[in-house]
Amino acid sequence: MRHVISILMENEAGALSRVAGLFSARGYNIESLTVAPTDDATLSRLTLVTRGSEEIVEQIVKQLNKLIDVVKVMDLAQYSHIEREMMLVKVGVDKSAACEAVKRLSDIFRGNIVDVSDKTYTIELTGERSKLDAFVNALKEYRIIEVVRSGSMGIARGEASLHV
Amino acid sequence: MELTGAEIFVECLKEEGVDTIFGYPGGAVLFLYDELYKQQDNINHILVRHEQGAVHAAEGYAKATNKPGVALVTSGPGATNAVTGIADAYMDSVPLVVFTGQVPRHLIGNDAFQEVDIVGITRPCVKHNFLVTDVNELAMTIKKAFYIASTGRPGPVLVDIPKDITTARCEFHYPAEITMRSYNPTVKGNKRQVRRAIDLMLESKRPILYTGGGVVLSGAAHQLTELTKELGFPITNTLMGLGGYPSMDKQFVGMLGMHGTYEANNAMHHSDLVIAIGSRFDDRVTGNIEKFCPYAKIIHVDIDPASISKNVKVDVPIVGDVKSVILDMLEELRARTERPDAAALADWWKQIAEWQGMDCLKYNQDMNAAIKAQFVVEKLWEATNGDAYITSDVGQHQMWAAQYYKFSQPNRWINSGGLGTMGFGLPAAMGVQMAFPEETVACITGDGSIQMCIQELATCLQYHMPIKVISLNNGYLGMVRQWQEFFYQKRYAMSYMEALPDFVKLAEAYGHVGMRIDKPGDVEGALKEALAMKDRLVFMDFITERENNVFPMIPAGAGQNEMILV
Numbered sequence: 001m002r003h004v005i006s007i008l009m010e011n012e013a014g015a016l017s018r019v020a021g022l023f024s025a026r027g028y029n030i031e032s033l034t035v036a037p038t039d040d041a042t043l044s045r046l047t048l049v050t051r052g053s054e055e056i057v058e059q060i061v062k063q064l065n066k067l068i069d070v071v072k073v074m075d076l077a078q079y080s081h082i083e084r085e086m087m088l089v090k091v092g093v094d095k096s097a098a099c100e101a102v103k104r105l106s107d108i109f110r111g112n113i114v115d116v117s118d119k120t121y122t123i124e125l126t127g128e129r130s131k132l133d134a135f136v137n138a139l140k141e142y143r144i145i146e147v148v149r150s151g152s153m154g155i156a157r158g159e160a161s162l163h164v
Numbered sequence: 165m166e167l168t169g170a171e172i173f174v175e176c177l178k179e180e181g182v183d184t185i186f187g188y189p190g191g192a193v194l195f196l197y198d199e200l201y202k203q204q205d206n207i208n209h210i211l212v213r214h215e216q217g218a219v220h221a222a223e224g225y226a227k228a229t230n231k232p233g234v235a236l237v238t239s240g241p242g243a244t245n246a247v248t249g250i251a252d253a254y255m256d257s258v259p260l261v262v263f264t265g266q267v268p269r270h271l272i273g274n275d276a277f278q279e280v281d282i283v284g285i286t287r288p289c290v291k292h293n294f295l296v297t298d299v300n301e302l303a304m305t306i307k308k309a310f311y312i313a314s315t316g317r318p319g320p321v322l323v324d325i326p327k328d329i330t331t332a333r334c335e336f337h338y339p340a341e342i343t344m345r346s347y348n349p350t351v352k353g354n355k356r357q358v359r360r361a362i363d364l365m366l367e368s369k370r371p372i373l374y375t376g377g378g379v380v381l382s383g384a385a386h387q388l389t390e391l392t393k394e395l396g397f398p399i400t401n402t403l404m405g406l407g408g409y410p411s412m413d414k415q416f417v418g419m420l421g422m423h424g425t426y427e428a429n430n431a432m433h434h435s436d437l438v439i440a441i442g443s444r445f446d447d448r449v450t451g452n453i454e455k456f457c458p459y460a461k462i463i464h465v466d467i468d469p470a471s472i473s474k475n476v477k478v479d480v481p482i483v484g485d486v487k488s489v490i491l492d493m494l495e496e497l498r499a500r501t502e503r504p505d506a507a508a509l510a511d512w513w514k515q516i517a518e519w520q521g522m523d524c525l526k527y528n529q530d531m532n533a534a535i536k537a538q539f540v541v542e543k544l545w546e547a548t549n550g551d552a553y554i555t556s557d558v559g560q561h562q563m564w565a566a567q568y569y570k571f572s573q574p575n576r577w578i579n580s581g582g583l584g585t586m587g588f589g590l591p592a593a594m595g596v597q598m599a600f601p602e603e604t605v606a607c608i609t610g611d612g613s614i615q616m617c618i619q620e621l622a623t624c625l626q627y628h629m630p631i632k633v634i635s636l637n638n639g640y641l642g643m644v645r646q647w648q649e650f651f652y653q654k655r656y657a658m659s660y661m662e663a664l665p666d667f668v669k670l671a672e673a674y675g676h677v678g679m680r681i682d683k684p685g686d687v688e689g690a691l692k693e694a695l696a697m698k699d700r701l702v703f704m705d706f707i708t709e710r711e712n713n714v715f716p717m718i719p720a721g722a723g724q725n726e727m728i729l730v
Contacts, residue, residue, distance in 0.1 A: 010346055013295070018287060025288045055473070062470035068292040068312060071346040164345060 002031070003057050004076040004083055004154040006162050007046040007064060011037055015069040019046060022067065028052065028060055032085075032151030043071065043164065047153045072162055079156040086126045086150040088114075089136065092143030093121050102142055109135045120145060169299045169330040170199040173263070176306040177207055179338045182234050184208045184225060184598050186218040190238025191278060192265025195330035210598060210627055213619035215242050217591035219249020220617065223258045224595025227578045228553060230383055232259040232313045233595060239265040240278030243324075244285065248585060250320045251289040255582025256404060257381060259318035261309045268328040269297065283324050291319030299332035304339060311342050316349030317468040318381055349467060353484030353492055361439070361463045361480050362496045368437035369508035370459075370515075371397045374420065374449075377404030377581070378442015378466060384487035385409065385574040388441065391490050394497055395504055398516055400428040402443050404581040407571035412550075417516060418525075421449040422718050423563040426524035426727055429718065431516055432457055433725040440464045442486040445475040446582070455723030465489045524716045524729055525567055531684045534709040537561060537636040540687055541568035544606060544634060547691040552604040553596045555579065557589035557613030560642035563714045565608040587616030590633065594620060597629040604632070604695065611637040611664055621674035624701045632694055633703045635667060638710045646713050651720075671703035682707040 009015050016035055023030050031049040038045045050060060057075065064073045076083070093099045099121070106113055106123045109131065115122035125135055129152060136147060156162070167175065173196055177185065187209060189197045200209050212218040215237045222233030233253075237246050243264040253260045267276040283295045292312050294305045302325070309321040365371060373395075379388050385408050392399050392415055399409050400420040409416055418425030420432055429451075432438065438460045443449070450456045456476060464471075464478040465486055472481040482489055529539040541564050544552075554569055555578040556562045562579055571577050578596060580588040593607040614635055624631055644659040668678030677700050681690045687706070694702040716727040 013297075014283065014287070017284070021287050055477075059470065059474060062472075062474075066468070066470050068344075068347050 001053070001057075001077070002049065002051050004081070004152055005048045005050065005061065005064070006074045006076055006154055007048065007070055008038070008072040008162055008164065009044050009046060009067075010069040010071065011042050011044045012069055015044065016046070018067050018069055019048070019064065022063055023050075026063065028056065032149075034151035034153055040164070047151070049152050071164060074156070074162040076154045076156060079160050080158070081154050081156045083128055083152050083154045084126055085129050085132055085152045086124070087132045087135070088122060088124055088148040089139065089144060090120050090122045090146040091139055092119060092145055094119050098142055102139070105135070105138050109138070111135065165336070166333040167336040168195070169302055169325070169332050170195040172299070172302050172334075172336050173306070173325070173330065174199045174203050174207065175336060176303055176338060177234065180306075180310050182207065184210065185234040185236055186210045186212055186221040186225075186595065187236035188212055188215050188218055188238065188242060190242050190265060192239035192267060192327045193236060193330075195327065196236065196263075196265070196325070208598070209236075210594070210623065212591065212623050214617065215245035216248050216587065217594070217617050217620045217623065219246045219253065219260070219262060220585075220588050220591035221595035221598070222260055222262070223249060223253050223256075223588075224555060224578055224592030225599045226258050226260055226595070227592070228575050228596040229599045230259075230381065230575065232261050232310055234261050234263070236263045237265070238278065239267055239282070240280050243280055243282035247286060247289070250286055250322065252580050252583040252585045252588065253320040254289045254291065256580065257318050257377060258320065259314040260320040261313050262320060262322045264322060264324045266295065266324045266326040269326045270328070272326065282322065286322050289320075290322050293322035293324065295324045296326065296329050299329050299334045302329060303336060307339050307342050308344065312347065316347075350469075350483045351467075351485040351488055353465065353482040353489035355492070357480055357482045358489065358492045358496055361482060362493060362500065364437055364461055364463060364480065365395060365439065365497075366500065366502050366504055369505060370435045370512045371395070371437040371439060371504075372431050372435045373397055373399040373439045373441065374402070374432065374443055375399065375405045375408055375441040376402040376443025378486045379405055379408035380574040382442060382467075382486035383574070384442075384490055387487055387490040387494070391494055391497075394494065396509055397439070397504070398431055398513070400424070400432065402446070402449055403566055403579070405443060406566060406577045407574045410572045411570035412572060417520070419566055420724070421446075422451070423567065423714050423716065426522045426716050426729065427516055427519035429724040429727055430519045433723060434515070435460045438462045441490070442466060444471045447475070450475065451718045451724050451726075452721050457724075522729065524727075529684055533684070535682065535684050535687060535706055537564050537638070537706070537708045537712055538568050539684060540634065540636060540706050540708065541565055541608065543687050543691055544608075545569045547688065547695055548604055548606070552576070552606050553578065553593075553600065555589045555592040555596060555605070555607045557607075557609040557616075558584045558586045559610050559613060560646065560712070560714050561608050561610040561613070561636040564636070586613040589613060590617050590620050590631070593631045594623060594627075594629055597631055598627070606632040606634050608634045608636065610642060611635060611639060611661060611667075612641040618670070621671065621676060621701070621703075625675040628699065629701060630697065630699050631701050633701070635703065635705045636708050637664070637667070637705050638708050638712065639664060640710060642712070643714070645711070649711070649713070667703055667705040671701075676701040676703055678703045678705065680705045680707065
């Protein structure tokens with residue numbers, strides 16, 4: 001099963017490689033990983049998406065907790081939660097027909113065109129993973145030049161939270 | 165007052181109560197060594213002959229004392245040579261602080277002379293590591309290193325110190341206390357879980373205690389004995405747990421696992437309750453995991469939550485320090501009016517006695533034939549009254565040492581269990597001897613293993629370490645040969661040593677006493693003679709039966725009840 005794991009860790013050099021190294025050393029899979037400092041500059045928040053049986057994910061959470069730099073770990077699969085991913089897509093729009101169609105698709109998916117050139121549109125889109133997949137799929141008949149995805153971020157709904 | 169980084173380094177060691185460190189100098193650590201030179205009266209530095217030896221010696225010191233061992237090596241090759249020892253300490257949960265020199269900060273990342281990213285290299289095999297980037301953080305980093313190494317599940321911590329940090333100056337304050345928001349090991353076990361565990365113990369018909377190195381690390385041998393006596397259950401120890409319970413006691417059924425006893429493994433297989441304390445269900449213990457303990461409920465006490473339900477699903481997990489949890493168990497047990505099921509236990513012991521009747525460790529020493537390695541270990545046990553510190557290397561001799569030296573106290577059996585590092589024994593013995601200069605320290609080794617760190621014989625001479633090296637020489641890499649005999653149709657691929665040195669002459673060349681013993685009748689006398697030489701290292705080269713095998717044995721893929729006896 002797919003799990004979104006949120007990790008709060010010390011914002012120290014090497015902390016990220018401890019997490020990444022743990023996954024490669026123990027043969028766990030990383031589907032996506034995203035990391036940035038939080039409102040507290042001494043802490044980084046890392047969101048990691050992985051797949052595995054309940055036993056494997058339990059072991060992943062324990063091993064993460066065991067890392068000295070890791071302050072807290074939350075398996076969002078155990079909570080009602082919101083998951084978001086951001087994507088930037090550059091699409092070729094040489095023909096004027098494509099211009100219109102891509103613009104229309106972007107509107108339907110509530111994307112923003114953030115950059116325009118003679119030959120390209122760059123669209124920003126945020127949403128759940130499946131929405132992003134669907135958008136890429138819908139663009140298939142046009143010329144997709146580049147896709148950049150941030151990887152998933154997640155946060156629990158309501159009172160549940162991950163903080164120090 | 166402002167101190168240099170080098171001065172701070174030594175002050176921190178003093179604050180931590182470190183009296184002995186093991187190391188090897190080099191360019192990046194010259195200022196540290198200069199300071200150690202000035203403070204020789206405070207800190208005893210043992211100069212090894214290879215950095216691997218420094219770390220194993222620090223491990224030996226730590227395993228014998230339960231205090232963190234300390235090693236100091238230079239950057240680059242000094243640091244990489246230390247990696248095997250660090251990985252060894254990680255696998256066996258040895259509290260260790262390893263200091264490595266690093267090139268000056270402005271050169272880091274430049275492929276400078278003797279530069280290596282040792283923090284990156286060791287990341288997967290340390291409990292934690294640090295690169296010191298500011299002299300103001302040096303003291304706090306060292307404080308954290310000792311704290312992390314010696315609390316929770318112990319382990320090695322590496323501190324990498326760039327050369328220019330050792331000359332930079334700052335005010336020195338050593339923090340008396342430390343708290344880390346990201347590191348708070350659980351010491352106290354959950355009361356409710358302890359009650360559930362006791363419930364299961366009182367209901368059980370065929371229980372067994374399966375205890376490991378955690379008992380030794382936690383200093384809980386005495387409490388474990390009390391609990392075992394109170395329960396009247398059989399007890400088995402892992403390789404790392406030997407000495408955690410007195411081997412001569414009648415409730416002890418021997419070591420378990422691949423080369424454990426027939427009774428211990430069968431009792432595990434047929435039990436209805438396994439009480440695992442400070443042990444981790446290692447693959448050398450469980451055999452085929454699919455066949456492991458099919459009838460048993462499992463209680464698991466461990467300070468490391470990640471050890472619980474890692475290999476085997478556990479019914480009652482208890483996270484906490486072994487000693488603290490055992491004390492809680494004793495209290496809970498004594499508060500109950502019920503007692504363990506005496507009738508069921510009597511039947512269980514009867515069954516165990518039947519297994520014991522197989523006499524699985526029996527061997528026959530023909531006094532006119534070659535020496536059996538088992539015989540040497542047994543005679544060593546007799547000659548030392550079972551009271552020596554025994555280190556070992558890795559292979560057949562290690563298993564024979566574990567099987568035939570009946571340990572009665574914790575911290576006396578010092579071997580490389582998890583990583584299985586050949587070359588561990590001699591430097592580890594040095595660490596033990598430095599911790600206990602007056603005690604008998606013997607290193608049981610083989611002709612293969614001893615050559616992996618034999619250069620340390622020079623260190624032993626320099627610091628007058630009267631270690632007794634018990635070499636069980638069979639001219640083979642015995643454990644490899646045994647597997648090749650059983651599973652590779654006797655194709656002895658590269659397991660034969662064709663050019664063994666004359667160990668007697670070698671020992672003499674290093675300034676020690678060498679003895680060669682090749683007749684069974686001479687074993688006892690030679691051991692007594694060597695042990696009587698209190699101030700000399702004696703290298704005893706026992707020429708033993710060449711194709712002797714370690715039995716009993718659980719072959720790969722088999723269950724604990726499927727042992728080969730001979």
